[in-house]
Amino acid sequence: MNNANFLRAMALVTAVASLPIAAQHKPLPPPPPGQPQPNSALDDELSQIMRARGITGRVAGAQQLPRISDPIAQLGMQLFFSKALGGEKSVACASCHDPRLGGADGLSLPIGTNAVESDVIGPGRQAVDDDINIPRNSPTIFNTGFANNALFWDGRVQRVTITDDQGNESSFISTPDSGFNQPDVNAADSLVATLSRFPVTSREEMRGEAFESAETNEQVRSHLAQRIGDYGDEAGGLATNDWLQAFREAFNSQADAQTLITFDSIAFALGQYQASFVMVDTDWHRYARGDRGALSVQQKRGAKLFFTPVAEGGAGCVGCHSGERFTNDGFFNLAFPQYGIGTQDNQADIGRAAIDPSPRNQFAFRVPSLINVALTAPYGHAGAYESLEQVVNHYSNPELTVEQFFQRGGACGLKQFSLTAQCDTLNLQARENSEAALALLRQSPFVAANLAPQQKQDLVAFLHALTDKCAKDQQCVRRWVPNRRTPDPDNLRLHAQR
Template identity: 30%
Template sequence: MSKHLVPLLLAILAAPAAAEEVEFHPFDPAKAEIGRLLFYDPILSGNRNISCGTCHHHKTFSADALSLGIGEGGAGVGPERTAGTGDDAIRKRVPRHAPALWNVGATEFETFFHDGRVSVSPHYEVGYDTPAEEWLPEGLPNILAVQALFPMVAQFEMAGNPRENEVAGAVHDRVDYAWPILAKRVRTIPAYGEMFVRTFREIEAPEDVQIVHIAVALADFMGSEWRSLDSPYDLGTMDAAARRGGILFRDKGCATCHSGPLFTDHGFHAIGLPPFGPGRTRRFDPTARDVGRMAETDDLADAYRFRTPSLRNVALTAPYGHNGAYPTLEGIVRHHADPAAALAAWTPDLAKLPAAPWLEAVDFVIHQDAREMARVAATIDLAPVPLSDAEVADLVAFLGALTGGASRHGRLGRPDAVPSGLPVD
């Protein structure tokens, strides 16, 4: 029996103490307050039109409620977000689903992003393997601070397109060239400059503020804002259906990958989710595909494998899968029960994609590539597991019992205004 299954069984049958089992990185409340403002401030985007909070909003429980996100150029938040118009119309959907941020400050997280492209590693002599390679700034205290750097320099998320702004232009040359530009934007806003001087001991004047300080503030906010370990599962108040579902969760093998108090092994698995959207392509990819972890490791054994998500608050953060392929918990549970059959039966109407007629030719083009679809199906790691309708319902009830109480709304919440004076989504 896996070392994770024994504590899980005990947790199902008795009131667990998950909060005592999870260790978090320490945070400074004053730095977290700066991070809260920066998280919702569009000043960190190339065109000053999107913030971290746009796709990880309190309104949608730290996710965005879309299958594939609408990054810079769009308007609105959550299910109401649109793809923009005219010159502001998006050129590409964000290739993957925006993950929820629950408990990301836990020290057990050593990889981030669906493909693990940010990970703790001895590579490049900076302690982390990232898209910045050896150009990662020094002084980042933990992997959450490292992760915070990359959405703001991603073209279709926050940076914008080359020749649109100086940030995107710098990223086009080399990723680390953009961070000093963003740091200068922040420190030259008097309110931010004063807060950094007051809060960081090593900062004597606003001109000392660097991107590392911004990343630390963002990490202290994210790591403290979305801690959630107060669910019925934690409190021992699950109803009968959830208790039955918890036993099924163990007996049907769900806990093999969704293990531990955060319900993730932090590993990478191929479960045959139906591909769609622009794909996270590499320069030599011939089609709009997403090969998952393999794109980072260049190892064929990693093809179509994606990081196991935590299941905390999963009932609040639909749709599900690395590309948001399923709008309901029932759908993703049934997919896990028989991935090959579910892949074959999946239909595009299940994807929640804001209308963008100019992108429709690409949205589902991958389904016309019989060889690529066959490759996705051939790599599935999960064997079929028979589930009755009643068992599916009990599993869904158990997943619902992982929903936090007051914690679901965050600790500080969304600010009404930010020092840049830009609109807050």
């Protein structure tokens, strides 16, 4: 111990000795953040769990993803917030995926082209005549650059890997344009860039009633590229158009608009922007890298429950939410409440089975990453649960938690629809469809975790430890939001209001 540390230690001993006896026995405050923490028995148990599961606290691939300061990511940001990519120039990508709302929209079910006020985002966004016409909750765009298996709730944009007779692997991307398990020759190189090709073609999400002459998705995209590039059938489609200069600067090219501004380049820029959301600096990951003070004792108890199988007294969450990203990238039926317009004639949403009708895919949805999950309520494919507590209760007792959802009024009990005149229409067939999903869950390997109230609280506390420090900091996430100095090439930027 050097002299300075010795003098500080002696001063502390003297100060404690001068206190009344009762005060001397009060616990000392924890060391400041960043200081070494002594290992507890719980820390030792978690260390064993992490070693057994190969957890390092480092998410592979983060260094290879673009940064928001990159020129093409900046162009992608301008496009992401421009309503010019909406067919009727009334909706932007950011209308349902705002960085300030956890990369989503804070709604149970999103509202796209039929919003009452186009610039209102989040819980205040309302649909014309309360007409909800999109069946699924908006997923977060945070960390989508890490996805290498599938995107969308049903995984309809998917990377398919095949192995030949010699054991050599190759892969392609399958999309709704190509059909399930078939290569889409127009797909981008990455899933996140390919993802950007589809919301713009949906009448409910972004297209609206524009481009009536377009008979295919590719024709819709061509119209949008011509609009942004100010050429072809859409020349003059924007009253203000400085996009060519923006593309030339981002791509460092002096090519003409028809060469440079294609939908491929638009999708690439949008993909670079979304992939730049590297939001994995969480308390848990710092703990896994050795900072034993990064988690509270309650969060450590929750972590142990999370990683321990149900058969051993844990919650068993790791069965699906595994690895550094907390997902196995698979599909599973958890029988979250069915309500809303669904995807079928009976208003059911059968999930993955709509594109791959295997029995195991009935009511199955993509297992999301849990990183930043505390920021992305409401939860589930239709946003039926408004808190993490409700989600944890579902894993403990699905039948009871679904019944409680309906006792609260089903759709009418959700904040988004509680004051709407049409909420009862979202409950049509909801109980029957929910029971169908529950019946399949009972036949699956799923085993409910019998958790005590304190254990549930511990588990929720741990889930809060999976939040990136930037993602929850409004000042930090503003780097992904255009500011006054950011060029506005078409004067159609979404000026979000809440």
